[in-house]
Amino acid sequence: AQKITQTQPGMFVQEKEAVTLDCTYDTSDPSYGLFWYKQPSSGEMIFLIYQGSYDQQNATEGRYSLNFQKARKSANLVISASQLGDSAMYFCAMRESLNTGNQFYFGTGTSLTVIP
Amino acid sequence: DAGVTQSPTHLIKTRGQHVTLRCSPISGHKSVSWYQQVLGQGPQFIFQYYEKEERGRGNFPDRFSARQFPNYSSELNVNALLLGDSALYLCASSLEYTGNTIYFGEGSWLTVV
Numbered sequence: 269a270q271k272i273t274q275t276q277p278g279m280f281v282q283e284k285e286a287v288t289l290d291c292t293y294d295t296s297d298p299s300y301g302l303f304w305y306k307q308p309s310s311g312e313m314i315f316l317i318y319q320g321s322y323d324q325q326n327a328t329e330g331r332y333s334l335n336f337q338k339a340r341k342s343a344n345l346v347i348s349a350s351q352l353g354d355s356a357m358y359f360c361a362m363r364e365s366l367n368t369g370n371q372f373y374f375g376t377g378t379s380l381t382v383i384p
Numbered sequence: 385d386a387g388v389t390q391s392p393t394h395l396i397k398t399r400g401q402h403v404t405l406r407c408s409p410i411s412g413h414k415s416v417s418w419y420q421q422v423l424g425q426g427p428q429f430i431f432q433y434y435e436k437e438e439r440g441r442g443n444f445p446d447r448f449s450a451r452q453f454p455n456y457s458s459e460l461n462v463n464a465l466l467l468g469d470s471a472l473y474l475c476a477s478s479l480e481y482t483g484n485t486i487y488f489g490e491g492s493w494l495t496v497v
Contacts, residue, residue, distance in 0.1 A: 272426070301484065311472055313427070313488035320484075359426050369481045370417045371440045374426030 269294050272360050274375035281350045282383050288335070289345040289378045291360030299365045302343040303372065304334065307357040316358075319343060350382045386411070388477050388489035396495045397465050405460040405492045409477030413487075415439075416458040418450055419474040421491070427474055433458055434481045462494075470496045 273292045281287040293302065304316040319327045319334045327334040335344040347354060357379050361372040389408045397403050409416050415434045419427035432440035433452035447463045456477075462469055472491040 303486075305488075311474070311491040311493070313474060313476070315485060315487070318484045361426075363482075369432045369434065369440050370415060370476060370478055370483060370486055371429045371432060371442070372419075372427070372486075374419075374428070376424070376426050 270375075271295065271373035272362055272375035274360055274378050276378045277376075278379045278381070280381050280383055281347075283352060284349055286346060286348045287350055287380065289347070289358050289360075289380065291343045291345065291375060293341050293343060293360075293362050295341075295362065295364050297364040301363045302334070302336070303361040303363070304332070304343075304345045305359045305361060305374075306354075307359060307377070309356075313359070317345065347380075352382050352384060355380060355382045388475055388487050390473075390475050390489040390492050392492060393490065394493045394495075396497060399465055399467060399496055401465050401496075403462050403465060403494060405462075405473050405475075405494070407458045407460070407475030407477075407489060409456050409458070409475075410487055413477040413479050414456055415478045415481055415483065416452055416456065417476045417478075417486070418458070418460045419476065420444075421472040421474060422468075423471070430460070432481075439481060465496045467496050470494060 300321045302319045305313040333346045357377045360375045417432040418430040421427040429442040431450045436452045452458045474491045476488045478486045
């Protein structure tokens with residue numbers, strides 16, 4: 269089974285609107301971390317936001333928030349007030365337990381296009 | 385401060401050849417991880433090195449090897465290249481073995497012909 273599933277290959281959003289990128293995960297480990305990265309065409313993966321499995325509150329970082337629904341095993345990324353510079357690939361990733369260091373499982377990504 | 389730097393940025397190799405990719409982590413970072421990203425896919429974990437020791441290995445054949453030097457920079461070596469090794473190779477660094485903030489370089493684009 270896939271550890272991380274991103275079902276939206278491509279998404280379009282109007283500038284200044286909000287958009288939600290979906291991510292579901294599969295793990296039996298009670299301790300895990302969920303991450304979102306942005307990858308522009310240059311190739312670099314840019315860290316956006318982190319959510320720990322024991323965190324009670326949903327993570328927020330500026331215009332990014334993570335809608336964490338543990339029972340549904342979903343960790344959707346919400347981008348508010350979209351900007352043209354948000355156009356990029358977005359990857360959801362998971363790390364299982366603290367003993368696996370920085371071994372991440374990534375999804376296949378969602379390509380976001382912001383329309384002026 | 386310099387971020388994670390990787391070299392070369394682009395290279396073309398022939399099947400059967402060997403390639404060495406290099407990574408310099410952010411100053412002070414002791415952990416380096418390597419990922420392979422095939423076109424249209426998410427990155428796949430290859431190796432993690434921490435304090436010059438291998439601390440994790442993904443599901444890759446023995447043709448893939450790596451090492452970390454005393455200054456924490458790292459090399460990824462791939463022998464007997466196959467067409468399927470064509471990918472973006474990403475290096476990531478963090479301060480410690482497990483980090484919630486991991487910084488990636490821009491990657492090395494490898495094409496095998």
